[in-house]
Amino acid sequence: MPKKKTVARKLGTAAGAEVLRAIHASAQDIHKKIMARKKPTMKFPVRSLTNVRYQPDRGFFEMAGRRKERALTVNTVKTFAQTLRMIALSKELVENDDIATKREAYYVSKNWEEARFNEQPESDTVMDDVEAFFSVNREQLGFIPEEKGGDVAGRLIVVDHDRDTGKTLRIDCTKFGSGAYSIPITVEHLQFETKADFILVIETAGMFQRLVKHNYWKGANCILVSMGGVPTRACRRFIRRLADIQKIPVYVFVDGDPYGISNIYRTLKVGSGNAAHLNEFFCVPQARFLGITPQDIIDYKLPTHPLKDVDVKRARDAIKHDPFIRHHKEWVKGMEQLLERGVRAEQQALAKHGLNYVIDTYLPEKLKHTERFLP
Amino acid sequence: MPKKKTVARKLGTAAGAEVLRAIHASAQDIHKKIMARKKPTMKFPVRSLTNVRYQPDRGFFEMAGRRKERALTVNTVKTFAQTLRMIALSKELVENDDIATKREAYYVSKNWEEARFNEQPESDTVMDDVEAFFSVNREQLGFIPEEKGGDVAGRLIVVDHDRDTGKTLRIDCTKFGSGAYSIPITVEHLQFETKADFILVIETAGMFQRLVKHNYWKGANCILVSMGGVPTRACRRFIRRLADIQKIPVYVFVDGDPYGISNIYRTLKVGSGNAAHLNEFFCVPQARFLGITPQDIIDYKLPTHPLKDVDVKRARDAIKHDPFIRHHKEWVKGMEQLLERGVRAEQQALAKHGLNYVIDTYLPEKLKHTERFLP
Numbered sequence: 001m002p003k004k005k006t007v008a009r010k011l012g013t014a015a016g017a018e019v020l021r022a023i024h025a026s027a028q029d030i031h032k033k034i035m036a037r038k039k040p041t042m043k044f045p046v047r048s049l050t051n052v053r054y055q056p057d058r059g060f061f062e063m064a065g066r067r068k069e070r071a072l073t074v075n076t077v078k079t080f081a082q083t084l085r086m087i088a089l090s091k092e093l094v095e096n097d098d099i100a101t102k103r104e105a106y107y108v109s110k111n112w113e114e115a116r117f118n119e120q121p122e123s124d125t126v127m128d129d130v131e132a133f134f135s136v137n138r139e140q141l142g143f144i145p146e147e148k149g150g151d152v153a154g155r156l157i158v159v160d161h162d163r164d165t166g167k168t169l170r171i172d173c174t175k176f177g178s179g180a181y182s183i184p185i186t187v188e189h190l191q192f193e194t195k196a197d198f199i200l201v202i203e204t205a206g207m208f209q210r211l212v213k214h215n216y217w218k219g220a221n222c223i224l225v226s227m228g229g230v231p232t233r234a235c236r237r238f239i240r241r242l243a244d245i246q247k248i249p250v251y252v253f254v255d256g257d258p259y260g261i262s263n264i265y266r267t268l269k270v271g272s273g274n275a276a277h278l279n280e281f282f283c284v285p286q287a288r289f290l291g292i293t294p295q296d297i298i299d300y301k302l303p304t305h306p307l308k309d310v311d312v313k314r315a316r317d318a319i320k321h322d323p324f325i326r327h328h329k330e331w332v333k334g335m336e337q338l339l340e341r342g343v344r345a346e347q348q349a350l351a352k353h354g355l356n357y358v359i360d361t362y363l364p365e366k367l368k369h370t371e372r373f374l375p
Numbered sequence: 376m377p378k379k380k381t382v383a384r385k386l387g388t389a390a391g392a393e394v395l396r397a398i399h400a401s402a403q404d405i406h407k408k409i410m411a412r413k414k415p416t417m418k419f420p421v422r423s424l425t426n427v428r429y430q431p432d433r434g435f436f437e438m439a440g441r442r443k444e445r446a447l448t449v450n451t452v453k454t455f456a457q458t459l460r461m462i463a464l465s466k467e468l469v470e471n472d473d474i475a476t477k478r479e480a481y482y483v484s485k486n487w488e489e490a491r492f493n494e495q496p497e498s499d500t501v502m503d504d505v506e507a508f509f510s511v512n513r514e515q516l517g518f519i520p521e522e523k524g525g526d527v528a529g530r531l532i533v534v535d536h537d538r539d540t541g542k543t544l545r546i547d548c549t550k551f552g553s554g555a556y557s558i559p560i561t562v563e564h565l566q567f568e569t570k571a572d573f574i575l576v577i578e579t580a581g582m583f584q585r586l587v588k589h590n591y592w593k594g595a596n597c598i599l600v601s602m603g604g605v606p607t608r609a610c611r612r613f614i615r616r617l618a619d620i621q622k623i624p625v626y627v628f629v630d631g632d633p634y635g636i637s638n639i640y641r642t643l644k645v646g647s648g649n650a651a652h653l654n655e656f657f658c659v660p661q662a663r664f665l666g667i668t669p670q671d672i673i674d675y676k677l678p679t680h681p682l683k684d685v686d687v688k689r690a691r692d693a694i695k696h697d698p699f700i701r702h703h704k705e706w707v708k709g710m711e712q713l714l715e716r717g718v719r720a721e722q723q724a725l726a727k728h729g730l731n732y733v734i735d736t737y738l739p740e741k742l743k744h745t746e747r748f749l750p
Contacts, residue, residue, distance in 0.1 A: 177535025
């Protein structure tokens, strides 16, 4: 690894340099306390739903500010040591432009002797603490999720670089034919060039493939992103950075059911409840809901399925407990409409009117009135 | 749709023309019988494990040849009509170079009046019958799976075309930086250019990302394919066509556990038991097992996890019932070794020796002795 350090450092991003400065500062702080024969301490935000706040103008669930302190004592010495070693691993990763999954970090710890983790959930918790401690996302610390997801096609050039040569790579997403550009696990280093009018984010791989197959993005002048279900961190972060940097709107096209609305769309837009320390980075506040809306089911005479028990429970929970749904009367009304009629409709139900009705009729009609999109 | 017919036809593949001929022939056969006032019939292969045979030289589970006949009677009239309409839909798809997911086909049937399907499982069954009837894979009939999966990076150019202009698109998988080429749902029309020495097929997205991040494919002169768990049909078919056409070996790198061996690797190599009428197209008989082997766990002193009950059951079932495992004594021995030691190891466990030990040491050592790879 050391031999690659020079090239990696040259390629290091400004974000990387900032993380390194923060790591140095916290290390010096702890070192100073120890040299002064004081007990070193670290303060972490409390990561729990009880410490979460929703401000619509901010657009995502955020930490309410409570912190817990971890002081070095006989009882905490192992966790304290593990936290420091995890921070040291992060420093090494950032310096070497390298990455480690949660699982890899766990295995690396097997060489930390007394500080080794016995089970991966322990190392995951320490990693979450470190992430919250520095208030940056895990990817900036060099830690990456296991899962990958998100495909892109259409009017976008992704700018990346070759790690060995440093050469710029311009990846043209109009040139993938029936295939697509697969979003990498970390996206912080990517830049974008586009003249697209909007980003269309799609729930199912099948619908994405239809729009790609028919070059839908050409006529509509847009970028297509496939989430393949609940979007991964990388996929959410990719859409967010793209939409922020290029200042283009994000329209979301998912199934017309409680899952599509309160799990997939809500997670994409404002983040999730149990990872509020991350939502700032992994939400897309500018996202708006194109369809399938509860009203679309009626207007487009879509074939429906009855709501399952789990759908009913999900819709009722959202109306009662989800700060995002509760804040937007339109969504409360939409959920109630689904519950009253007792039905749901999938985005592919549009095929009833012909396989390409979605391309020829539904999407153009909806896009004529973006002001009507649900919040 | 009709307006696009001309271009689509021009782009139509030889495989498409063959399917159309087969559809015409079967339709004429039925038409002739009706005009002769005889009861039309159709013969389908029996799709069940009792009608499966494993010949190692053929390399995959195949249908043993038993067929069931569906004659037009009062009882079968609806299914018979649905089968004909499904075939007609396939004809329309192939003629228009279009696609439909199973779900879309179900929704299209909502306009078939009395022949409409009430539940998707009914239409899925008829589609499976049609697929087996013509002995081609569903993709060639224009029917595509819902799910998508499989990323590619490294020394490969995928040749596709732009649907509207017919222009050839050469997709260079060395030029995606930290990203990758995402395999489309249908791959029959793709061509390949490569001078790679082998294809390395990887179980986890995390390991794939590591190898991509470090441009592993450059030094090793290979193509990297990420399966992301059990490979989808598209991913298996892609590897198969690539390996067949370019005549390059396929090495598989998965977790060293019963799931990685008997589910992921076995499915990739010989197919699955409950879809034997498809295995001919969706298996990769030339695949060989690089690791993690049960012996690697010992040789590389890997950190392990204890086998779970489900692992033990899976290993025992494989030894007793899986024709592939049973045929290869090395695999029976390997499974027994896992059971005796009661442990499993993940591919990311190599990180114990350093994050890039897999790149610097493990893979080069293994690739020096490809003749030792398990069958």
